[in-house]
Amino acid sequence: TKTITDVICPFCGTLCDDLEVVVSDDGKQLLEVYNACAIGAEKFLHSQAKDRITRPRMRQEDGSWKEITYDEAIEYTAQMLANAKKPLMYGWSSTNCEAQALGSELGEIVGAVMDNTATVCHGTSLIAVQDIGIPTCTLGEVKNRADRIVFWGCNPAHAHPRHMSRYSIFPRGFFTGKGHKGRKVIVVDPRPTDTANVADVHLQVEQGRDYELLNAFRVAFKGEKLPDVVAGIPKEKIYEAAETLKSGRFVIIFFGMGVTQSLGKNHNIDEAIAVTRDLNEYTKAAIMPMRGHYNVTGSGQVWGWLFGFPFAVDLSRGYARYNPGETTANDLLRRDEVDAVFVLGSDPGAHFPFSSVKKIYDRPSVAIDPHETPTTEVCKVHVPVAFVGVEVGGCAYRMDNVPIETRKVVEPPEGMMTDEEFLSRVLARVKEIKGV
Numbered sequence: 001t002k003t004i005t006d007v008i009c010p011f012c013g014t015l016c017d018d019l020e021v022v023v024s025d026d027g028k029q030l031l032e033v034y035n036a037c038a039i040g041a042e043k044f045l046h047s048q049a050k051d052r053i054t055r056p057r058m059r060q061e062d063g064s065w066k067e068i069t070y071d072e073a074i075e076y077t078a079q080m081l082a083n084a085k086k087p088l089m090y091g092w093s094s095t096n097c098e099a100q101a102l103g104s105e106l107g108e109i110v111g112a113v114m115d116n117t118a119t120v121c122h123g124t125s126l127i128a129v130q131d132i133g134i135p136t137c138t139l140g141e142v143k144n145r146a147d148r149i150v151f152w153g154c155n156p157a158h159a160h161p162r163h164m165s166r167y168s169i170f171p172r173g174f175f176t177g178k179g180h181k182g183r184k185v186i187v188v189d190p191r192p193t194d195t196a197n198v199a200d201v202h203l204q205v206e207q208g209r210d211y212e213l214l215n216a217f218r219v220a221f222k223g224e225k226l227p228d229v230v231a232g233i234p235k236e237k238i239y240e241a242a243e244t245l246k247s248g249r250f251v252i253i254f255f256g257m258g259v260t261q262s263l264g265k266n267h268n269i270d271e272a273i274a275v276t277r278d279l280n281e282y283t284k285a286a287i288m289p290m291r292g293h294y295n296v297t298g299s300g301q302v303w304g305w306l307f308g309f310p311f312a313v314d315l316s317r318g319y320a321r322y323n324p325g326e327t328t329a330n331d332l333l334r335r336d337e338v339d340a341v342f343v344l345g346s347d348p349g350a351h352f353p354f355s356s357v358k359k360i361y362d363r364p365s366v367a368i369d370p371h372e373t374p375t376t377e378v379c380k381v382h383v384p385v386a387f388v389g390v391e392v393g394g395c396a397y398r399m400d401n402v403p404i405e406t407r408k409v410v411e412p413p414e415g416m417m418t419d420e421e422f423l424s425r426v427l428a429r430v431k432e433i434k435g436v
């Protein structure tokens with residue numbers, strides 16, 4: 001056997017880069033994964049599953065699957081995209097930037113609406129950043145400098161399991177030699193989570209009232225008067241937490257879907273950014289979204305350079321339009337505005353409302369995914385591909401917008417295509433059909 005070191009985990013946006021993977025001498029079998037958390041290790045080990053689907057399949061009239069060749073899957077996908085008036089090309093998170101760039105070229109030629117998983121996650125954060133900008137930093141700065149950590153509406157103990165040990169609560173950095181002992185941790189969450197259990201302070205905000213509490217912090221920083229209770233929190237606790245933050249040397253606010261997708265949405269993030277900005281009058285402060293999917297940050301970056309917008313990009317008029325609420329995947333599906341659905345590197349079947357999933361089921365549809373998922377179960381064609389970050393490398397962006405070159409550690413099953421190979425073949429065929 002041989003051990004490959006400094007492997008990047010392709011599961012969550014933390015992109016841990018210290019994994020060690022043991023593979024067989026011929027590089028065909030992955031045997032062991034060290035340093036990853038349980039969900040990260042499972043991603044690697046799942047590539048070795050005995051029941052893995054290795055060939056494309058097409059759904060038959062009676063609902064059963066028929067195995068087809070990659071050539072047939074490419075032809076179906078190319079015809080579907082070339083003939084659709086307005087296809088939806090959704091996902092783009094669990095893949096590399098190279099595939100995202102190829103998919104964008106394809107989307108431009110077929111006049112697709114391109115949307116990524118931010119649409120049901122941190123899209124509201126992206127809107128807020130466009131509203132008022134963002135004072136942010138890298139995870140390296142957090143590790144080396146931050147002595148006040150806030151987790152607002154997120155639960156990294158479950159969603160980003162090694163975030164706390166590598167970057168935020170526990171590690172010893174250049175100016176944070178005492179590790180956990182030198183830091184104060186505040187968790188704001190309506191629920192008593194496992195992250196709240198390791199915090200110094202848990203502010204159990206009432207569900208959907210984050211905006212009020214954020215606003216109360218801004219009042220408290222200035223020492224102005226607050227009502228006795230704000231969003232379920234007694235004012236004394238808010239003043240105390242505000243002082244804790246002001247007295248720090250470096251404050252970092254991490255936030256998650258508890259604030260981005262609850263009442264107020266992007267306005268919550270506007271206010272959280274304003275809290276960070278206000279704190280910079282007293283100390284150094286930064287704020288960072290806890291991006292979930294592996295390379296969702298990368299798809300925003302790639303589309304940012306290519307189209308100027310990070311998600312919900314409508315290319316159907318031959319130029320890029322962006323209007324979240326109108327050009328977002330769920331809204332388009334709900335209003336019956338797309339006539340074909342292409343999904344790569346995500347699972348809307350598991351995360352979209354039932355009404356949207358049903359619309360996917362009713363249309364010509366293709367899911368490109370190494371796994372069998374609720375999405376593959378509603379699509380007409382399922383194209384299994386190599387696991388990005390395990391069986392193929394490429395560029396991915398960490399949650400703090402740092403690009404990292406990921407590694408291939410094991411060979412994919414024989415004859416299996418990668419996202420990039422599949423997309424470039426479909427692109428070539430679409431160009432032929434369209435004569436471009």
Ligand code: SF4
Binds near residue numbers: 038
């Ligand atoms: Fe992978 Fe995230 Fe776990 Fe790190 S925290 S090992 S990136 S799943």
